[in-house]
Amino acid sequence: MESVRSSTHRSRGRSRLTVTGVLTGLLLTLSVPAAVPDSAAVTPERGSAYMGMGVLAHDGALGDATDDSLSGSRTGQTEGVDVSSHQRDVAWSTLYGSGVRWSYTKATEGTSYKNAYFTQQYNGPYKLGMVRGAYHFATPDSTGGAAQADYFLAHGGGWSRDGRTLPGVLDIEWNPYGPACYGKSKSQMVGWIRDFLNRYKARTGRAAVIYTATSWWSQCTGNYRGFAANPLWIARYASTPGTLPAGWSSYTMWQYTSTGKTVGDHDRFNGNLDQLRDFASG
Known part of the structure; x- marks a missing residue:
């Protein structure tokens, strides 16, 4: 009889443990989101890319680019921002009040996308006396470089020698x-890249600025050094711009932090305001 009771007690104990384990497993399953495989990642819609989107995803923030860490590099440099449709209508007067003196607006991507907010974002800073320019997000897998340069120029990417329009x-x-x-x-x-740059210069008389990250340039061009005649806009989210791509001994602009889709990314022109206007004039 005792043997039967002991066996029954052990069986009930095992049942309680089993039920407890199942309940614990269910709670953990409910409280911890399941990992999503990389293959299930959603590809963004064509046209939605913005300056630094790939840089942040691949290089990340290499260090905290805070005001304190940038105080030394700020001397003799001029603050700017870059924006796209993600920012919608930009509060340019607020940015001007914070010390921003130049801006770049995404105009186009590939040969099919135009920024719906381009007019407000491009003309807004100009009306305040800021220096402004436009950028093109390249998609070399869609159409040729010359065709994309033409599309860019047809939709806001031009240049004029007025001292307030950047190449x-x-x-x-x-x-x-x-x-x-x-x-x-x-x-x-x-x-x-050569096809795009040659077409842009042939039609405007100005060398287009190249925006890139050193690691991408090394990976995808083999660290090609033949475009150093074009101004360099280096992307690196850290307290220093770091090593530049081959051929360039200095940078013209530096995107030092990415603030995502809220107020645009912040940048520095490697010179004072007078030098910025000289650069705009060509």
Whole structure:
């Protein structure tokens, strides 16, 4: 009889443990989100890319680019911002009051996307006396470099010698829609970039600015050094701009922090306001 009771007690104990374990497992399942496989990641919609989108995803924030850490590099430099449709109508007077003196607005992407907020974002700073410019987000997997330069110029990417309009920018960085280098070999990528730059200069008389990150440039162009005649806008979210791509001994602009979709990314022109206006004048 005692043996039966002991056996029954052990059986009930095991049942309680089993039920407890099942309940615990269910609670953990409910409280901890399941990991989403990389393959299930949602590809953004074409046209939604913005300057630094790929840089932040691949290089990340390499250090806290705080006001204190940048105080030394700020001397002799001029604060700017870059914006896209994600910012919608920008409060330019607020930015001007905070010390921002120049801006770049995304105009186009590929040969099919135009920024619906371009007019407000491009003309707004100009009316306040700021220096402004436009940039093109490159998608070398969609159409050729010359065709994209033409599209950019047809939709806001032009330049004028008024001292307040900056030369257009080729934003060339990681592909947010697929393979990092857009399915191109290093030599093919160099050729695509050359086609864009040559067409832009032929039609405007100005060399376009190249916006990129050193790590992308090394990965996708083989650290090609042949475009150093074009001004460099380096992207690096840290307290220093770091090592530059091959061929450039200095940078013209530096995107030092990415604040996402709220107020735009912050940048520095490597010179004072008079030098910025001289650069705009060509």
